[in-house]
Amino acid sequence: MEFRIDRGSGVPPYMQVVRQVREALRLDWLKPGDRLPTVRDMVKSCGVNANTVLKAYRELELSGLVEARQGSGTFIRAALGSAPPEAMEQLRKRLHEWVGEARASGLDNEDIDALVRTVLNDKGEQR
Amino acid sequence: MEFRIDRGSGVPPYMQVVRQVREALRLDWLKPGDRLPTVRDMVKSCGVNANTVLKAYRELELSGLVEARQGSGTFIRAALGSAPPEAMEQLRKRLHEWVGEARASGLDNEDIDALVRTVLNDKGEQR
DNA sequence: TCTATTGTCCTAGGTAACTAGAACACTTTT
DNA sequence: AAAAGTGTTCTAGTTACCTAGGACAATAGA
Numbered sequence: 001m002e003f004r005i006d007r008g009s010g011v012p013p014y015m016q017v018v019r020q021v022r023e024a025l026r027l028d029w030l031k032p033g034d035r036l037p038t039v040r041d042m043v044k045s046c047g048v049n050a051n052t053v054l055k056a057y058r059e060l061e062l063s064g065l066v067e068a069r070q071g072s073g074t075f076i077r078a079a080l081g082s083a084p085p086e087a088m089e090q091l092r093k094r095l096h097e098w099v100g101e102a103r104a105s106g107l108d109n110e111d112i113d114a115l116v117r118t119v120l121n122d123k124g125e126q127r
Numbered sequence: 128m129e130f131r132i133d134r135g136s137g138v139p140p141y142m143q144v145v146r147q148v149r150e151a152l153r154l155d156w157l158k159p160g161d162r163l164p165t166v167r168d169m170v171k172s173c174g175v176n177a178n179t180v181l182k183a184y185r186e187l188e189l190s191g192l193v194e195a196r197q198g199s200g201t202f203i204r205a206a207l208g209s210a211p212p213e214a215m216e217q218l219r220k221r222l223h224e225w226v227g228e229a230r231a232s233g234l235d236n237e238d239i240d241a242l243v244r245t246v247l248n249d250k251g252e253q254r
Numbered sequence: 255t256c257t258a259t260t261g262t263c264c265t266a267g268g269t270a271a272c273t274a275g276a277a278c279a280c281t282t283t284t
Numbered sequence: 285a286a287a288a289g290t291g292t293t294c295t296a297g298t299t300a301c302c303t304a305g306g307a308c309a310a311t312a313g314a
Binding site (some may be wrong): 141176196197200 | 282
C-alpha cells in the first residue's frame with residue numbers, strides 16, 4: 001500500500017490518507033488483517049509529520065475501519081467491498097472502454113472528472 | 128449558475144468556486160459573454176466572505192478565463208469546451224448507462240468515485 | 255531480560271485561509 | 285445630477301492544520 005500526498009490540492013494531508021485507505025478498502029486492495037504502514041514509515045515516505053498520520057489513523061479507528069495495536073501496528077478491521085469481484089471487474093472493464101472513447105474525443109482527465117460528477121449528481125438527486 | 132460550497136470537504140471555498148466555474152465551462156454551461164454572479168450575490172447565496180469570492184474571481188481572471196469589469200460585473204472570456212456537443216451528449220449517455228449498472232451492482236457514489244479514479248490513474252500512467 | 259519497534263502524547267510555533275467591517279472607484283440606470 | 289449596483293482594497297482577528305522535537309507506553313523478538 002503506497003500513499004501519495006498531494007500538497008496544493010487544498011485537501012488536508014490527514015484527510016487524503018483517510019480517503020486513500022477507504023478507497024483501497026472499497027476496491028478490495030486492503031482486507032481485514034492487513035497491516036497499514038507504520039506511522040514512522042509514513043513520515044519517511046510521505047514527508048508528513050507523525051501527528052498528521054496519527055490523526056488520520058485515529059479517524060479511521062473511530063469509524064471502526066482499523067484497529068491500532070500499540071507496539072505492533074495498525075490493522076484493517078472491517079471490509080468495505082460493496083460488490084462481488086466478478087461484477088467489479090466487469091464494471092471496471094466497461095468503464096475502461098468508456099474512458100478510452102472519452103479520451104479519443106479529446107477529453108482530458110479534468111473533463112472526464114467534471115462529466116462524471118454531473119452524471120452522479122443527476123442520478124443522485126433523482127432518488 | 129448556482130454554486131454549492133461544501134465546508135468540511137477540506138477544499139478551500141475559493142478553490143471550490145474556481146473549480147465549479149471551470150467545470151461549467153468544460154460542460155458548455157457557461158459561454159463567453161455570460162456574467163458570473165455578483166460578488167455580493169455569492170456572499171448571500173453561499174455564505175462566504177466577499178474576499179473569498181474575490182480571490183476566486185481573481186484567480187479565474189489571472190488564468191484568462193474571465194474578465195472583471197468594475198461597476199458592471201465579471202464576465203466569461205474564453206471557452207473551454209473540449210469536444211463537440213454531439214460527442215459530449217453521446218459520452219454522457221453511455222456514462223449514464225454505466226452508472227446505472229454500477230448502482231444496480233450495489234455501488235454508491237463513493238465506490239464509483241474510487242473506481243473512476245483508479246481507472247483514470249491507470250490510463251494516465253500509460254502515456 | 256534486554257532491545258527494537260510501534261502507537262501515543264505533549265508543547266510550542268508557523269502558515270494558509272477564512273471572517274468581519276468599512277471604505278473607495280467605476281459603471282449603469284434613473 | 286443622483287442613486288444604485290458592482291468590483292476593489294484595507295486592516296484586524298480567528299481558526300484549522302501542519303511542523304518540529306521530545307518523551308512515554310506497550311508489544312514483539314533476540
